[in-house]
Amino acid sequence: MKILLAAMAVASLAAIPSATQSSFADLRETALATFEALPSATPTVSNNPITPDKIALGKALFFDPRISSSGVLSCNSCHNLATGGDDNRETSIGHGWQEGARNAPTVLNSVFNSAQFWDGRAEDLKAQAKGPIQAAAEMANTPAQVIATLKSMPQYVEWFNEAFSDEADSVTFEKLAKAIEAFEATLVTPAPFDAFLAGDDAAMTSEQKQGLALFMDKGCSSCHAGVNLGGRGYDPFGVVEKPSADVLPKNDKGRFLVTNKAEDSYVFRAAPLRNVALTAPYFHSGKIWDLKQAVAIMGRTQLGEELTEEEVGSIVAFLDSLTGKLPELAYPTLPPETATTPRPVSRNVGK
């Protein structure tokens, strides 16, 4: 793709030359061969027809801290929709103030990832949703306790019945996961980049367009491609050069823990880059807070490129064009507990 940059006659990155409409069209055409704009309708997901009732139920569940054994943590605690769909911490705080092992990825646009988690161990969002609820260091709950909690509240039972009206025994852990997936499928954030792909030359600044060209030219887009600019494949962290141990802790072997194959040691999912400007800190370790630094590390470790400060700035400008806007969400009113609602765990794990 070196050709592209040459064709645009971007001799110096200091100032973009007077770009013509045809050069924008070339850039868009090349970009459309690599990336994809967000769809305008809620995407479909496998084995889970998305309906308004299911979305509404899933939203309530997403925001409900009573899904956790402590009554303190909701999906939104670590995937906060007010702050880019993540929690802006190296790793998340869970039950008993335990720290998680990896940085919480954003839930925004996650429906477009080909699998979930940094190691892709959940094939979709309904599989993913079941993980943190049961993880001892996260919500520390059990499916039975979650279902007892939900069934104790008549309003929840009614919502499940409405959302899964064709099915018997509607309040199940499986259906909870499906409802959460349905809600999460609506968390799509159209960005200036999408408007540019759709034909609006003015949606991105010159610097951003220049950054887009560079992003493709340098090869970033060989992993960070598709609708989410990542989230599709797996690569070793350190294709060319291993990152330092503080960025790539030795004890987390990534996808090896899923596949048990030697070649998957220190292999992670290429991070989806939509809203990346909102989701510091970076990498599975959450060790890098500065997006410029993250880009420089990626250049060095994955591409063997020592990017100049100017090049890094240009790519970061492009990444800013991936910051999108969530549809407005009304904060839900959740069903009240009843006498039979299991009580929150009063103190630490196991107590």
Add this chain to the structure above:
Amino acid sequence: MKILLAAMAVASLAAIPSATQSSFADLRETALATFEALPSATPTVSNNPITPDKIALGKALFFDPRISSSGVLSCNSCHNLATGGDDNRETSIGHGWQEGARNAPTVLNSVFNSAQFWDGRAEDLKAQAKGPIQAAAEMANTPAQVIATLKSMPQYVEWFNEAFSDEADSVTFEKLAKAIEAFEATLVTPAPFDAFLAGDDAAMTSEQKQGLALFMDKGCSSCHAGVNLGGRGYDPFGVVEKPSADVLPKNDKGRFLVTNKAEDSYVFRAAPLRNVALTAPYFHSGKIWDLKQAVAIMGRTQLGEELTEEEVGSIVAFLDSLTGKLPELAYPTLPPETATTPRPVSRNVGK
């Protein structure tokens, strides 16, 4: 007020006799001498003109976990607007998973309390807001750190400038508190009881109206009066009979800790009762989960009355008429951090 019940000819509580419009009018008149309906407009507060810009800023701050040193806890964590304005726990979980000392009171309608906290140690909501942010067992932050956090985000600075346009140095801890107070003043929940007070006989069920009469007749309303049915005065927990030590832990002397006066030992604010059906568990200790049991304990300890199961049921029916409805709230999008935003404390207190 024994007269009232007699006048209503409620000889047996098992079934309300055919109530006439005039008996409803009598009940309303007596109730209006004791209680007050919620105002239809946002209430005013002292020394803090409430404006739309201030409300919007306060809402962002209320939902922002970056106000806490961990980046995990927001005002909404313990005063969750999705679950009755509280956290449905005996006591709250704070920084480092420490448990608070007293049950978190609801933020809903709290603007109408004559003072804040169970011991009334904050004279208003702007004074209250500063407490949990700094408490070591809650948000564990400092005013300087909070202000540094807010000033690091240009969008916050702009919002403060808009909300406090007539003042220099607009991003201060004092103004943060004022903005939160302005937002909280909007958290008002009109209930069937208000509609009844306004003249709608059908807004409350017969059982609820009967419970209202009983609530006044038994003397509950001598402390639980005014717009919030409580939240105005202070009384010993155990006017007639001390509650058991599990409900009234010996080590929490209540308002004595504020005034240092012997007569304030085990004195607490009479709880405001709006939305009480949503805010289990009860009392400052949070030890009682069943509202019926809470009413029975109140009868015994404060009034020297052994309420029958029927009487308790009737009063609880009335209390259900205090469950109101919040105005719809759009979940906010918060400003993104920048390179200068202080990082969340990565682990436990002091680390």
